[in-house]
Amino acid sequence: MGVEHLYNPLTKKLQSGCHLTAEDVARLDSLIADRRVVAARTDLIREGQRPSDVHLVLSGFAYRQKTLHDGRRQIMAILVPGDFCDLHVAILGIMDHAISTVSECVIVTIPQETVLDLVSKFNHLTRALWWATLVDEAILREWLVNLGQRSADRQLAHLFCELHLRLKVVGLADDDTFALPMTQAELADTLGLTTVHINRMMQQLRSSGLIATQGSRLVIPDPEQLQAFCAFDPTYLHRNGLGRHNVQKDKAPRLS
């Protein structure tokens, strides 16, 4: 009794928006076979590559990024446990951006055929995986709104609200805190701002009591207040049951 269950953030994520049968879960668990530890700040996949495997984040943070000729870069997605790095490559063929780790990560490598096979056999799962890519797209749209319309302080707040929710879904956030292994420079590249300005906005959010930091941990004393501040509407995350999940610890750099 009590065979310890595999921690599978992917199923947790998918279950927050799709219905999965016990068999689906088992099939998804079977994907997590080939694990690999990757150091922090490492390139996982580079722009222009044509990876033959699909990668999944099992623990740690990573991001999609694009670097311009002059060295400026834009972070286009923050990948947390349960997120695929490159599901699209199976279809598009070529990476039009790079993936790098933020913290140390455990990455699962899944052969492309395995995914395509799974998908062709089980409609349920196709739907679930497609759901995941469509949610990614919805997040991207909301980020556009963030960059295009919101002031720097609200952008930051909005990003924190989103991460809080996404991490809660996979059991990596408490009701009022989670580990955030990103530097202010990375936050800046995410929001299209400068380090200096991020720093000032962080101080402002802290002094207004909307957030606090404990090392690399972000504390949100009153999530509803923070959401109200930036008019955060979680609809775009398409989670039905934003259910309570058991929390799990994580270690990381520093933030404040």
Next chain:
Amino acid sequence: MGVEHLYNPLTKKLQSGCHLTAEDVARLDSLIADRRVVAARTDLIREGQRPSDVHLVLSGFAYRQKTLHDGRRQIMAILVPGDFCDLHVAILGIMDHAISTVSECVIVTIPQETVLDLVSKFNHLTRALWWATLVDEAILREWLVNLGQRSADRQLAHLFCELHLRLKVVGLADDDTFALPMTQAELADTLGLTTVHINRMMQQLRSSGLIATQGSRLVIPDPEQLQAFCAFDPTYLHRNGLGRHNVQKDKAPRLS
């Protein structure tokens, strides 16, 4: 001889990145049954709706947009002929943004079941449609880079380069000009800038000879020069054959 072929921008688009058999093309053509003319500046689908049909733009321009509480809005995609408005709703269920027309449009309505049916029966087509949504996502990422990292003049230039290419693929752009039925206010909402600033940047681009306008028509005298100006790299559009296509005329508002 010469039975006039249906103008199907969807197949043109898909063929620019995927291989389609003659049968695939026929099936896609059969989707275009229920057409409807929609006036300019009209809401096609509103946020929060759960449409039971999938919509496809056959002619004209439309866009995805999100409106904030205070009335500001962000345009998150420009839909041109061949683009689906809401393929994702089949999976996600709820619209997390609205679709509005820019110019008068001909819209094709396709019952959701028809799409899901097609997709479940023909792997080729699933792949092609999935390809289309993934390219949409790639465009979204590039737009993030645009908003996050580029200066206003380059943002504009980049947007024009993208539209030029996308319209060429569906046969709606010449080598150096295309109809652009957007107002400067709409360009502003697309790039997260103000009308005033867009106006000034347009003037700047015009006076530097990078673009010209003839009513609502945009002229790009030297596409390569414009691309160089904004470091446009078309990889993200995932078009293999950016092939020559026969051009088709289009009428529209004004721009300059």
Next chain:
DNA sequence: CGCTGTATTGACCTCCTTCAAATGCGGTGG
């Protein structure tokens, strides 16, 4: 020929950037 919506202009303002230096912190080696 006046109405309406869009493009254009000008003056002023501010959010965010740039540049540069200082501070703090964790690790590492002596």
Next chain:
DNA sequence: CCACCGCATTTGAAGGAGGTCAATACAGCG
């Protein structure tokens, strides 16, 4: 245990890209 290094955060001062407000010009249309 302390000195030192590298990285991240913090601070200050000055500049600029883009915003705001408001007026004007222009084009199509009934």
